[in-house]
Structures are given as C-alpha cells and as structure tokens.
Amino acid sequence: MSEPFAEEIDDTDWDEACRKADVIREFLRRVSGRTTIGQIRELADELRLSQASAYRLLKLFRAGGTVLSLVGRKAGRPVGHRVLDEAREEIIRAEIKRFYLKKNRPSVSALVREVNASCRDR
Numbered sequence: 001m002s003e004p005f006a007e008e009i010d011d012t013d014w015d016e017a018c019r020k021a022d023v024i025r026e027f028l029r030r031v032s033g034r035t036t037i038g039q040i041r042e043l044a045d046e047l048r049l050s051q052a053s054a055y056r057l058l059k060l061f062r063a064g065g066t067v068l069s070l071v072g073r074k075a076g077r078p079v080g081h082r083v084l085d086e087a088r089e090e091i092i093r094a095e096i097k098r099f100y101l102k103k104n105r106p107s108v109s110a111l112v113r114e115v116n117a118s119c120r121d122r
Helices: 011-030 037-047 051-064 086-100 108-121
Strands: none
Touching: 011 037, 011 051, 037 051, 086 108
C-alpha cells in the first residue's frame, strides 16, 4: 500500500503517527535481533493496539522508517476510484438502460447475465 501525500493527512492522524513512531523507535533501541512474543505484547500495550497491529506497524516502520509509513489509512477504495475500465462501465450503463429500466423489470441476476453476455460479445 502506498503512503499518503502529506496534504491528505489531518493533524490528529499525524500526531498519532508521530506517537507510534516514537514508541517504535524506543522499542527498537531497547530490542536487538529477533523479537519475542512478550516484547511484542509490551509494544502492543504501549501502542494501545492488538499484537497483530503491533507486528504490522513494526514491519511497516522497519521497511519505510518514516512517520508517513505509520499514518492510518481509510479502508476501501479511494473516492472516485474505479475497478472496471471505462468500456465495461459503459456496457453496464447501456445494459441497465436497455434491459433493466422497464416497467416490468427483470431480475437483477438476469441483468447480470445480460451484462456478461454483452461483455463477451465485445
């Protein structure tokens, strides 16, 4: 996952990422070599996170080494991001208009079959 741009981060998220970075830096100063479950449990307590999240943040910080690597990300796709290319989006719009938007609507599964058939045809 890519790091967010600095202008996309609000002050609260930045402050929290800085706090986490400070905790992780101190942890890395104290611990050398492989970490034990007990050490990770202590780190998780200091971070106020689960052990799984502590492992994940430690890995991110070791790989990136920056506060930006610790900034929380919103779940899901970014607003406006499309998974399908524009041609498929257009096929879907056209089939909805042609096949589905009628007084006696067919089922959604029938619409899906029509969209699939149209995609295969093109």
